[in-house]
Amino acid sequence: MSDILARLHSVLEERKQAEPSSSYVASLYHKGLNKILEKVGEEAVESILAARDAEVSGNNDKLIGETADLWFHSMVMLSKLGANPDQVLAELDKRFGLSGIDEKNSRSQQGE
8 A cells, every 4th residue: 555655655746846737736836835735624624524424325435535635635745845655654653552542642741
């Protein structure tokens, strides 16, 4: 799975050099971080609404599509800020073996 994220990250990095008129991602980079954050927020809300619908309908198709959009735009955000998916995966890996309660408490103590 991380191969897909690595491939996407590579494409996102390439788009940083592209003309805004040549690609959607290049246009997002050109519009700046606030536009990218707006898209992340929009996709998060759409994912939430799709999850509510999926619970009622039992069909996850729209939820999967909206979550893909959310992940995609989150990766654009990370790339814009010089971060990459390996860093996120490493953070998730660090959390294995740690209870969610303990992990949340450790973030609270660190001022996060």
